[in-house]
Amino acid sequence: MGVVLPAAPWRTRADLRELAEVLGAGTGETRLVGGAVRDTLLGEPAADIDLATLLLPDEVIARLKAAGLRAVPTGLAHGTVTAVLASGPVEVTTLRHDLRTDGRHAVVGFTGEWQEDAARRDFTINALYADPLTGEVFDWFGGLDDLAARRVRFIGDPLSRIAEDHLRILRFFRFHARFGDAIDPQGLAACVSRANDLMALSRERIAAELLKLLVAASAVPVMALMVEHGIWRPVLPEIDPAGTARLATLADRESEAGIAPDPIRRLAALVPADAAETVGARLKLSNADRKRLSAATLGPGGEGAPGLAYRVGVEGAIDRLLLAGQDPRTIAGWLPPRLPIAGGALVARGLGKGPAVAAALKAVEARWIAEGFPDAARTAIIADEVVAQALA
Numbered sequence: 001m002g003v004v005l006p007a008a009p010w011r012t013r014a015d016l017r018e019l020a021e022v023l024g025a026g027t028g029e030t031r032l033v034g035g036a037v038r039d040t041l042l043g044e045p046a047a048d049i050d051l052a053t054l055l056l057p058d059e060v061i062a063r064l065k066a067a068g069l070r071a072v073p074t075g076l077a078h079g080t081v082t083a084v085l086a087s088g089p090v091e092v093t094t095l096r097h098d099l100r101t102d103g104r105h106a107v108v109g110f111t112g113e114w115q116e117d118a119a120r121r122d123f124t125i126n127a128l129y130a131d132p133l134t135g136e137v138f139d140w141f142g143g144l145d146d147l148a149a150r151r152v153r154f155i156g157d158p159l160s161r162i163a164e165d166h167l168r169i170l171r172f173f174r175f176h177a178r179f180g181d182a183i184d185p186q187g188l189a190a191c192v193s194r195a196n197d198l199m200a201l202s203r204e205r206i207a208a209e210l211l212k213l214l215v216a217a218s219a220v221p222v223m224a225l226m227v228e229h230g231i232w233r234p235v236l237p238e239i240d241p242a243g244t245a246r247l248a249t250l251a252d253r254e255s256e257a258g259i260a261p262d263p264i265r266r267l268a269a270l271v272p273a274d275a276a277e278t279v280g281a282r283l284k285l286s287n288a289d290r291k292r293l294s295a296a297t298l299g300p301g302g303e304g305a306p307g308l309a310y311r312v313g314v315e316g317a318i319d320r321l322l323l324a325g326q327d328p329r330t331i332a333g334w335l336p337p338r339l340p341i342a343g344g345a346l347v348a349r350g351l352g353k354g355p356a357v358a359a360a361l362k363a364v365e366a367r368w369i370a371e372g373f374p375d376a377a378r379t380a381i382i383a384d385e386v387v388a389q390a391l392a
Contacts (some may be wrong), residue, residue: 001146005032005135006162010049015085020051020132022067023092029054030092031114032130034121037137041128041147051092052129054112057081060092078108098119101164104200115140122161122168123175124153150181158190166197167235170209173226177216183225192229199234206235207283211263214270219261220248222303223270237272238279243270253322257329264289265319268296292316300324307369310336339365340376349387360390 005011023030029205030053037045053060057073060081070083070084079094095117096108118127126141130136137144141155152175154161154168162168169191176183198206213219224244226232228297232239250269254261264285271279276297280290296319301308309317309331321328341364343357351357368379 001043003137004140005037005130005137006043008046010036010046011040011135013085013087015087016049017132018089019064019069019083019085019092020069022063022069023053023060023339024057025132028131029139030132032132033093033128034126036131037128037146038125038143041137041144043287048129049088049090051132051282051389052114052117053092053094055271056110057203060094064249078106079110096149098164103391104166104202106164114138118210119155120156120164121170122165124155125175125179147179149177152176152180152187153186154187154190156185157192161199162190162194165210166194166201167205169194169198169231170206170213173222174213174232175218177213177218177222180218181350191231195231196234199232201235203235203282203284207285208275210236210283213266214266216246216264219266220244220251223247233318234281236279238275240270243272246270249320249325253325257322257327257332259318259322259328259332262319264292265296265322268319269323270288273297292319296320297323300326303369305331306334306336306373309334310369310373337366337373340379345380346387350391351387354392360386 010016012079020030025031030051032049033052034050036049039046042321055063057076057079061073062073062080064083072082072084074080074082074091075093079096081092083092095111095114097111097113097116098106099109100107114129117131118140121127124141124146126143127139127141128143128147129138140302142153146153154172154173172187172191213222216222223239224241227239227241227244246269247266250260250266267279268276268279276294277290280293285293290316295312295316298320300317300320301311303311305317305321305326305328308320311317312320314331314336317331318328341361343361346357346360347353351360364379364383367382367386368374371378371382374382
């Protein structure tokens with residue numbers, strides 16, 4: 001036996017072992033594949049567990065049901081069945097080969113050849129398989145060597161792989177930002193020559209890759225490399241060298257403050273402030289993310305960090321402070337208090353119901369914030385003073 005997966009917490013899951021045995025891992029019918037193998041070999045936690053199998057989807061479903069395991073047919077056209085285990089879902093996919101591709105979608109057929117299934121994957125480091133029971137690793141395209149060299153390399157001809165799925169351009173850079181050292185020159189050249197292919201992709205797919213890339217370990221230099229080579233120009237021309245410089249500054253500030261990288265905050269640094277709404281709409285971000293993206297560059301105001309956090313929320317305040325070059329550590333993990341008085345208390349003090357109460361309550365709140373959120377007793381004194389002034 002050659003290379004074997006190292007020990008990892010997920011490998012001791014009893015229900016995962018049961019699943020593997022049900023699907024014939026002991027006779028070589030089913031193997032681990034992809035990220036779990038790659039990440040475990042790197043000593044990193046595995047986010048998702050995926051299995052590849054010689055069994056056809058109907059057989060997978062039948063075996064799971066016979067074993068009392070829940071089977072969800074999540075992608076039968078592509079051979080995928082999700083086994084729902086107590087420790088988490090596991091995707092089980094029948095070995096495949098591509099029948100037709102158009103750069104966005106693939107029509108697949110099933111195969112009984114492990115190497116054929118591996119050959120349709122994007123990068124060598126993602127085409128590593130392992131026996132779920134023994135941990136033996138199977139590698140047909142030099143993925144182990146590339147993993148050791150921290151090199152992201154297309155399987156086969158990079159131009160052909162990009163033609164099959166244009167999103168692989170962005171995945172090449174995202175995986176390089178996460179795992180890479182020196183960039184593969186053939187892969188880079190292919191991505192540069194086919195950058196216009198990104199225009200054929202849905203903006204949702206582009207956004208998903210971009211947001212993942214922005215929080216990768218080497219996001220800053222990789223984004224700069226992409227801008228230098230015009231990768232983003234066809235779909236996000238707003239991203240330019242000035243934006244990557246702002247991103248680098250923000251990343252330094254996040255690190256200094258001990259604040260975790262955030263993709264929306266980093267996107268706000270990357271694009272010009274006056275383009276934030278346009279970019280958010282083009283990428284079809286959620287309404288909440290679009291609002292946050294546009295608000296991130298509005299500046300910290302003059303109320304101080306706690307006052308800002310009370311007004312716009314801690315997350316939004318951290319965005320604005322970091323982008324403005326101010327220290328957000330005083331509000332990291334802070335829970336904004338609630339104003340300990342309501343309009344009814346002002347009516348009880350003699351104010352008539354209506355706009356006067358709203359105006360007075362706003363004045364009380366402004367003083368309460370300015371004084372650093374004092375307790376109910378001090379707030380009552382503030383309310384007395386505000387109402388007395390309003391009635392004078």
